[in-house]
Amino acid sequence: MPVHDARPGGIVFDLDGTLIDSAPDIHAAVNRMLAGIGAAPLDMPTVVSFIGHGLPHLVGLVRAHHGIDAGEQPRMLAAMMTQYAAHPVALTRPYPGVVAALTRLQAAGHPLGLCTNKPVAATHAILDALDLSRFFAAVIGGDSLPVRKPDPAPLHAAFAALPAARLVYVGDSEVDAQTSHAAQVPFALFTRGYRKSPVADLAHVVAFDDFADLPAHVADLQHALTQC
Ligand SMILES: O=C(O)COP(=O)(O)O
Ligand SMILES: [Mg+2]
Numbered sequence: 001m002p003v004h005d006a007r008p009g010g011i012v013f014d015l016d017g018t019l020i021d022s023a024p025d026i027h028a029a030v031n032r033m034l035a036g037i038g039a040a041p042l043d044m045p046t047v048v049s050f051i052g053h054g055l056p057h058l059v060g061l062v063r064a065h066h067g068i069d070a071g072e073q074p075r076m077l078a079a080m081m082t083q084y085a086a087h088p089v090a091l092t093r094p095y096p097g098v099v100a101a102l103t104r105l106q107a108a109g110h111p112l113g114l115c116t117n118k119p120v121a122a123t124h125a126i127l128d129a130l131d132l133s134r135f136f137a138a139v140i141g142g143d144s145l146p147v148r149k150p151d152p153a154p155l156h157a158a159f160a161a162l163p164a165a166r167l168v169y170v171g172d173s174e175v176d177a178q179t180s181h182a183a184q185v186p187f188a189l190f191t192r193g194y195r196k197s198p199v200a201d202l203a204h205v206v207a208f209d210d211f212a213d214l215p216a217h218v219a220d221l222q223h224a225l226t227q228c
Contacts, residue, residue: 001070001170005107006226007123007164007165008108008109008110008111008163008164008167009110009161009164009167009168009221009222009225010110010111010112010113010159010163010164010165010166010167011105011110011113011168011169011170012062012112012113012114012115012116012138012155012158012159012162012168012170012185013112013113013115013155013166014116014169014170014172014173015113015114015116015118016051016052016116016117016118016170016172016193016194017051017093017172017173017190017193017194018171018172018190018193019094019095019096019102019114019132020092020093020094020095020098020126020130020132021093021094022092022118022126023044023047023051023152023159023194024044024049024091024092024114025050025051025084025087025088025090025091025092026051026058026084027042027047027099028085028087028090028091029046029050029084029086030042030047030058030062030080030083030145031078031082032038032083032187033059033062033076033079033083034064034066035121036063037072037076037079039066039068039088040066041059041177042062042065042083042157045064046065046164048194049194049196050062051173051193051194052117052146052174053078053175054118054119054143054148054150054172054180055081055118055119055142056073056144056168057079057084057105058078058080059073059076059077059080060073062076062190063076063094068107069129076092078206080223081122084122085121085125088122088125088126088129088184089125089126089130089158091127092130094127094130094132095111095161095192095211095213096207097210097211097212097214098211099132100211101113101210101211101214101215102132102135103135104215105214105215106135106216107170108164108218108219110164110218111137111162111163111164111168112135112136112160112162112190113136113137113138113139113158113161113162114127114136114138114139114140114158114167115140115149115154115155115157115158115179116140116141116142117141117142117148117149117175118141118142119141119142119143119193120139120140120142120143120144120165121141122141122155122205123139123141124139127139130151130156130202134143135166136145137161137162137163138157138158138159138162139155140154140158140161140162141157142154144157149175149176149178149179150175150178150179150182151179151182151184152179152184153171153181153182155169155179155182155185156183159183159185166185166195167186167221167225168185168186168187168188168205168206168218169185169187169188169189169224170187170188170190170214171189171190171193171196172189172190172192172194173194173195173196173202174195174196174202176189177192177203177204180203181203186196186205186206186221187202187203187204187205187206188204188205188206188207188208188214188217188221189206189207189208190208190209190211191202191207191208192209205221206220206221213222
Protein backbone atom coordinates (compact mmCIF):
# COMPACT_ATOMS: atom_id res chain seq x y z
CA MET A 1 0.00 0.00 0.00
CA PRO A 2 1.29 3.51 -0.71
CA VAL A 3 2.44 5.64 2.21
CA HIS A 4 -0.36 8.10 2.92
CA ASP A 5 1.56 10.63 5.03
CA ALA A 6 4.78 9.64 6.78
CA ARG A 7 5.06 12.85 8.82
CA PRO A 8 4.33 12.55 12.55
CA GLY A 9 0.61 13.19 13.09
CA GLY A 10 -0.87 15.82 15.36
CA ILE A 11 -1.95 14.85 18.88
CA VAL A 12 -4.49 16.83 20.93
CA PHE A 13 -4.90 16.38 24.69
CA ASP A 14 -7.67 17.08 27.15
CA LEU A 15 -6.46 18.79 30.36
CA ASP A 16 -8.43 18.05 33.58
CA GLY A 17 -8.18 14.39 34.54
CA THR A 18 -5.89 13.70 31.58
CA LEU A 19 -2.66 15.67 31.83
CA ILE A 20 -3.28 17.14 35.29
CA ASP A 21 -5.04 16.06 38.45
CA SER A 22 -6.82 19.37 38.98
CA ALA A 23 -9.76 18.11 41.06
CA PRO A 24 -8.24 19.09 44.43
CA ASP A 25 -8.04 22.79 43.44
CA ILE A 26 -11.48 22.72 41.76
CA HIS A 27 -12.90 21.09 44.92
CA ALA A 28 -11.26 23.71 47.15
CA ALA A 29 -12.54 26.57 44.96
CA VAL A 30 -16.09 25.14 45.03
CA ASN A 31 -16.01 25.01 48.82
CA ARG A 32 -14.63 28.56 49.16
CA MET A 33 -17.44 29.72 46.82
CA LEU A 34 -20.03 27.82 48.90
CA ALA A 35 -18.60 29.18 52.17
CA GLY A 36 -19.02 32.68 50.73
CA ILE A 37 -22.79 32.17 50.50
CA GLY A 38 -23.07 30.26 53.77
CA ALA A 39 -23.71 26.89 52.07
CA ALA A 40 -22.34 23.53 53.21
CA PRO A 41 -19.17 22.16 51.60
CA LEU A 42 -19.22 19.24 49.15
CA ASP A 43 -16.97 16.20 49.30
CA MET A 44 -14.36 15.46 46.67
CA PRO A 45 -16.13 12.56 44.83
CA THR A 46 -19.23 14.72 44.39
CA VAL A 47 -17.22 17.57 42.89
CA VAL A 48 -15.24 15.17 40.66
CA SER A 49 -18.54 13.83 39.32
CA PHE A 50 -19.43 17.42 38.29
CA ILE A 51 -16.22 17.98 36.23
CA GLY A 52 -16.19 17.61 32.47
CA HIS A 53 -18.57 20.09 30.85
CA GLY A 54 -16.82 23.27 31.98
CA LEU A 55 -17.19 25.57 34.99
CA PRO A 56 -20.64 27.04 34.15
CA HIS A 57 -22.07 23.52 34.02
CA LEU A 58 -20.22 22.52 37.21
CA VAL A 59 -21.63 25.52 39.08
CA GLY A 60 -25.10 24.62 37.82
CA LEU A 61 -24.72 21.11 39.25
CA VAL A 62 -23.42 22.46 42.59
CA ARG A 63 -26.40 24.81 42.72
CA ALA A 64 -28.88 22.04 41.90
CA HIS A 65 -27.27 19.74 44.49
CA HIS A 66 -27.92 22.37 47.17
CA GLY A 67 -31.34 23.31 45.80
CA ILE A 68 -30.23 26.90 45.21
CA ASP A 69 -32.35 29.00 42.84
CA ALA A 70 -31.17 29.29 39.22
CA GLY A 71 -31.22 33.07 39.62
CA GLU A 72 -28.08 32.73 41.75
CA GLN A 73 -26.14 31.13 38.86
CA PRO A 74 -24.38 34.28 37.55
CA ARG A 75 -23.25 35.36 41.03
CA MET A 76 -22.09 31.86 41.94
CA LEU A 77 -20.26 31.42 38.63
CA ALA A 78 -18.47 34.74 39.07
CA ALA A 79 -17.47 33.73 42.61
CA MET A 80 -16.26 30.33 41.37
CA MET A 81 -14.13 31.95 38.65
CA THR A 82 -12.64 34.34 41.23
CA GLN A 83 -11.93 31.57 43.73
CA TYR A 84 -10.42 29.26 41.13
CA ALA A 85 -8.28 32.01 39.60
CA ALA A 86 -6.91 32.83 43.08
CA HIS A 87 -5.39 29.33 43.57
CA PRO A 88 -5.38 27.32 40.32
CA VAL A 89 -2.25 25.27 41.04
CA ALA A 90 -1.96 25.07 44.83
CA LEU A 91 -2.71 21.33 44.72
CA THR A 92 -2.78 20.60 40.97
CA ARG A 93 0.01 18.47 39.47
CA PRO A 94 0.64 16.67 36.17
CA TYR A 95 -0.03 12.93 36.43
CA PRO A 96 3.12 10.79 36.74
CA GLY A 97 4.97 10.42 33.45
CA VAL A 98 3.12 13.24 31.66
CA VAL A 99 6.11 15.55 31.21
CA ALA A 100 8.35 12.70 30.00
CA ALA A 101 5.68 11.50 27.55
CA LEU A 102 5.07 15.00 26.14
CA THR A 103 8.83 15.50 25.82
CA ARG A 104 9.22 12.24 23.88
CA LEU A 105 6.24 12.88 21.61
CA GLN A 106 7.42 16.41 20.82
CA ALA A 107 10.98 15.16 20.18
CA ALA A 108 9.52 12.56 17.77
CA GLY A 109 8.07 15.46 15.77
CA HIS A 110 4.39 15.25 16.72
CA PRO A 111 2.74 18.69 16.82
CA LEU A 112 0.80 18.85 20.11
CA GLY A 113 -2.40 20.71 20.97
CA LEU A 114 -4.79 21.06 23.88
CA CYS A 115 -8.62 21.01 23.86
CA THR A 116 -10.25 21.47 27.26
CA ASN A 117 -13.59 22.69 28.57
CA LYS A 118 -11.74 24.70 31.24
CA PRO A 119 -11.93 28.48 30.60
CA VAL A 120 -8.98 29.43 28.41
CA ALA A 121 -7.54 32.08 30.79
CA ALA A 122 -7.36 29.57 33.64
CA THR A 123 -5.96 27.01 31.21
CA HIS A 124 -3.07 29.28 30.21
CA ALA A 125 -2.37 30.22 33.85
CA ILE A 126 -2.16 26.55 34.82
CA LEU A 127 -0.06 25.52 31.82
CA ASP A 128 2.37 28.37 32.53
CA ALA A 129 2.58 27.62 36.27
CA LEU A 130 3.28 23.92 35.63
CA ASP A 131 5.74 24.68 32.79
CA LEU A 132 3.58 22.83 30.27
CA SER A 133 2.84 25.69 27.81
CA ARG A 134 6.05 25.00 25.90
CA PHE A 135 4.60 21.75 24.53
CA PHE A 136 1.46 23.11 22.86
CA ALA A 137 1.16 24.82 19.47
CA ALA A 138 -2.61 25.19 19.93
CA VAL A 139 -4.73 25.72 23.06
CA ILE A 140 -8.55 25.72 22.85
CA GLY A 141 -10.54 26.31 26.05
CA GLY A 142 -14.19 25.96 26.99
CA ASP A 143 -14.87 29.60 26.14
CA SER A 144 -12.63 29.89 23.04
CA LEU A 145 -15.61 29.18 20.78
CA PRO A 146 -19.38 29.69 21.22
CA VAL A 147 -19.68 25.90 21.71
CA ARG A 148 -17.73 23.50 23.91
CA LYS A 149 -17.08 19.72 23.98
CA PRO A 150 -18.85 17.39 23.22
CA ASP A 151 -19.49 19.61 20.20
CA PRO A 152 -16.68 18.65 17.82
CA ALA A 153 -15.89 22.26 16.82
CA PRO A 154 -13.27 22.92 19.57
CA LEU A 155 -11.43 19.71 18.69
CA HIS A 156 -11.57 20.55 15.00
CA ALA A 157 -10.14 23.99 15.84
CA ALA A 158 -7.28 22.51 17.86
CA PHE A 159 -6.30 20.11 15.08
CA ALA A 160 -6.70 22.79 12.41
CA ALA A 161 -4.01 24.82 14.17
CA LEU A 162 -1.52 21.94 13.96
CA PRO A 163 0.52 21.49 10.74
CA ALA A 164 -0.05 17.72 10.49
CA ALA A 165 -2.58 14.97 9.87
CA ARG A 166 -4.95 14.24 12.79
CA LEU A 167 -3.55 11.26 14.67
CA VAL A 168 -5.37 10.98 18.01
CA TYR A 169 -7.24 12.82 20.77
CA VAL A 170 -6.20 11.85 24.30
CA GLY A 171 -8.77 12.34 27.08
CA ASP A 172 -10.27 10.88 30.23
CA SER A 173 -14.03 11.29 30.08
CA GLU A 174 -17.36 10.50 28.48
CA VAL A 175 -17.31 14.03 27.03
CA ASP A 176 -13.95 13.41 25.38
CA ALA A 177 -15.05 10.08 23.88
CA GLN A 178 -18.20 11.74 22.49
CA THR A 179 -16.17 14.65 21.12
CA SER A 180 -13.69 12.37 19.38
CA HIS A 181 -16.52 10.35 17.87
CA ALA A 182 -18.29 13.48 16.64
CA ALA A 183 -15.04 14.81 15.15
CA GLN A 184 -14.16 11.39 13.67
CA VAL A 185 -10.75 11.36 15.35
CA PRO A 186 -9.34 8.20 17.02
CA PHE A 187 -9.64 8.41 20.82
CA ALA A 188 -7.07 7.31 23.41
CA LEU A 189 -8.57 6.95 26.90
CA PHE A 190 -6.50 7.67 30.02
CA THR A 191 -8.29 5.45 32.52
CA ARG A 192 -7.16 7.09 35.80
CA GLY A 193 -8.97 10.41 35.24
CA TYR A 194 -12.52 11.53 36.10
CA ARG A 195 -14.69 9.23 33.95
CA LYS A 196 -17.91 7.91 35.49
CA SER A 197 -18.53 4.92 33.16
CA PRO A 198 -16.66 1.64 32.75
CA VAL A 199 -13.81 1.78 30.23
CA ALA A 200 -15.73 -0.57 27.91
CA ASP A 201 -18.59 1.96 27.65
CA LEU A 202 -16.34 4.68 26.21
CA ALA A 203 -15.47 4.15 22.53
CA HIS A 204 -11.67 4.20 22.16
CA VAL A 205 -8.85 2.82 20.02
CA VAL A 206 -6.41 2.78 22.96
CA ALA A 207 -6.88 2.70 26.74
CA PHE A 208 -3.90 3.30 29.03
CA ASP A 209 -3.32 3.90 32.74
CA ASP A 210 0.34 4.97 32.64
CA PHE A 211 1.74 7.83 30.54
CA ALA A 212 4.96 5.86 30.13
CA ASP A 213 2.99 3.65 27.71
CA LEU A 214 1.56 6.47 25.57
CA PRO A 215 4.53 6.96 23.17
CA ALA A 216 4.39 3.29 22.13
CA HIS A 217 0.61 3.52 21.54
CA VAL A 218 1.17 6.65 19.47
CA ALA A 219 3.87 4.90 17.45
CA ASP A 220 1.39 2.12 16.65
CA LEU A 221 -1.27 4.63 15.58
CA GLN A 222 1.27 6.49 13.47
CA HIS A 223 2.28 3.22 11.81
CA ALA A 224 -1.36 2.43 11.01
CA LEU A 225 -1.85 5.96 9.61
CA THR A 226 1.10 5.66 7.26
CA GLN A 227 -0.07 2.24 5.99
CA CYS A 228 -3.58 3.27 4.96
O1 LIG B 1 -13.50 22.10 33.04
C1 LIG B 1 -14.07 20.99 32.98
O2 LIG B 1 -15.20 20.76 33.43
C2 LIG B 1 -13.36 19.84 32.30
O3 LIG B 1 -12.14 20.18 31.76
P1 LIG B 1 -11.46 19.17 30.71
O4 LIG B 1 -12.21 19.37 29.42
O5 LIG B 1 -10.02 19.63 30.65
O6 LIG B 1 -11.58 17.77 31.26
MG1 LIG C 1 -11.01 15.74 31.30
